[in-house]
Amino acid sequence: MGEINYKAFEWNPKLVDRYNLAGPRYTSYPTAPQFHTGFQSNEFTQALINSNASSAPLSLYFHIPFCAKICFYCGCNKIATRDTGRCEPYLEHLFKEMDLVAKHLDTSRPVNQLHWGGGTPTFLSHEQMRELMSETRKRFNLRDDDLGDYSIEIDPREIQEDTLAMLRELGFNRVSFGLQDLNPKVQEAVNRVQPREMTEAAIVQARQLGFRSLNLDLIYGLPHQTPETFAATLEEVIEINPDRLSVFNYAHLPERFKPQRRINAEDLPSPDDKLKILEQTITRLVDAGYVYIGMDHFAKPEDSLAIAQREGRLHRNFQGYTTHSECDLVAMGTSSISQVGPTYAQNDYTTESYEEKIGQGNFSTIKGMTLSQDDIIRRAAINQLICHFKLNGDLFSEQHKINFADYFAKELNLLKQHQADGLVKIEGNQLEVTPAGRLLVRSICMVFDAYLDKNTLGKAFSRII
Structure with a gap:
């Protein structure tokens, strides 16, 4: 072949x-349903120790579960508040969790990948973001040559004029912007009003600051979407010209995710229309020159994700597709999942339980498995x-x-x-x-x-x- x-x-x-x-x-x-509660923190501790023999580089993930405003489609583990002071205890416990990790891990191993997800990580104040990166740098071997993949998820509605410059200064070089849809009626129905100009201005500024592989997130299957309206959004997105696109399927599960109860099921596109939207989307993006990486991801041919796929180096983990298959993934914060050697370990879902265990000097592992x-x-x-x-x-x-x-x-x-x-x-x-x-x-x-x-x-x- x-x-x-x-x-x-x-x-x-x-x-x-x-x-x-x-x-x-x-x-x-x-997959996650196979993780079991028999796997506890002592096994995760041993996995960290065992991983040192490989000297493999590290990937660090930090879960920041705070948002200023709830988007009705959201199924993430998050806390809605406008008070950044609510983050202080959580950050203190993140620092303690880093100490626990550093106690067992060879921290001279280079951090080739770092990611802040959520929630909305940029919900943190500039001072808090500086502190989190500073405390991370104290404990781990962060790169300062800009050759690692240091990424952050951003809500363009929640950043200030100098936020992107500050993040670039901290060492971030990749950004993923949430967009979802550009149709005003759809935006209002999901409580996320975000004009094109706002998103486009953020992307332009990020490019000027030297960020690379700029990603936009879209969601299909939202209320009031039709094949025609989403096709119009897609044309505007192609004009905005992101390096990568993630196009996710909206799963309406109001019994599991409380915010989704604010969405009227009758306003959702039919299954046939959803399939038509997806077909149009993949066809149009491929016609526009994007490579269909797989699942819900697209990238320009010259993007590192597309290059890694062509060269056989692409990998998949809890953040989706990645170019860093060689890394041990150490994830911190509520609900985050680590992949260290032949083990998976997941943290507690609630901030209360997470902070209680970390505060007692223990990992907050609630389940996992050894492969x-x-x-x-x-x-x-x-x-x-x-x-x-x-x-x-x-x-x-x-x-x-x-x-x-x-x-x-x-x-x-x-x-x-x-x-x-x-x-x-x-x-x-x-x-x-x-x-x-x-x-x-x-x-x-x-x-x-x-x-x-x-x-x-x-x-x-x-x-x-």
């Missing part, structure tokens, strides 16, 4: 209808498929000391239906996802998932598309 043309994409309505079932997003394997050798092998296979749309079974056999055809005999047999339907090509030990299969790559990955219970799929996961 030759080189994959990552720009090629094909929408097949019959296949979409047949394979659009519930399934994981594979930001991890095994078996089979988990590690399957994780590698799924990562190859979801990031690169191909799997070289001969090379995989060498890397993992297995016989690919024997090890995955059951899976290869199950893939015969995908093959017959034109989603995947299989020649010997070589698997390649076709342009028609890229949209449905999660369905192909699910074949390699040893944990899936077909009876509970719909309860644990949203639909693939």
Whole structure:
């Protein structure tokens, strides 16, 4: 099989209808429902210690769960307040959590990736942001050559004139701006009024300051969206010209997420219209020159994400697609998930429980898991498929000391239906996802998932598309 043309994409309505079932997003394997409460902080502590032998670089994630105003579609773990003073106790506990990590980790390991997510990290005052970065630098080996990926999520409505300059000074070099939709009626329905000029001005300023890989987040499936209105938003977004785009599917789950109860279900687009919006979006962005990275992500061909995919270096973790597969991910703050060596560890969801445990000098780990050798092998296979749309079974056999055809005999047999339907090509030990299969790559990955219970799929996961 030759080189994959990552720009090629094909929408097949019959296949979409047949394979659009519930399934994981594979930001991890095994997926979060497999994490268990038997995994506790002592195991996470040991994982940190064990990871030092590899001398692998680090990826640090900080969860800042504060927002000034709630967007009605939001399903994130956050606290709505306008009082930045509410952040002070939380920040103090973040510093203590860093101390706990630093006690067990070789802190000379370089931090090649750093990310602040939320919530809205820029809800913090400038002084608080400076302090958080300063305290991080005291404890970890942050790069000062601007070659790492230091990113932050930003709500353009919540920044001041000099915020971006201050963030650049702190060492951030990548920014993700929330946008969601530019239609005023949609914006009002989800309580996020954000004129195009506001977003565009922030992107222009970020470019002038030397930020790279500027990302915009969009959501399809919101109230009052139609294929026509979202197509209009997309044309404006293409004019704004971000380096990357994330286009997420809105899942309406008011029973789980209280803010969504403010959204009238009757105003949501029909399932057919949602699929039409997605088809138009992928087709238009690919026509505009973006590479369909996979799932909900797009990037310009010269962006590091697209380059990493072409060169076989792309990876997927809890922040989505990343170019840093070699890093141990240490995540701090409420609900955050670390991936250190063969372990996953998740922190407490509530700030009260998180602060109580950290205040007592303990990690706030509530669940996680240590991967078996089979988990590690399957994780590698799924990562190859979801990031690169191909799997070289001969090379995989060498890397993992297995016989690919024997090890995955059951899976290869199950893939015969995908093959017959034109989603995947299989020649010997070589698997390649076709342009028609890229949209449905999660369905192909699910074949390699040893944990899936077909009876509970719909309860644990949203639909693939």
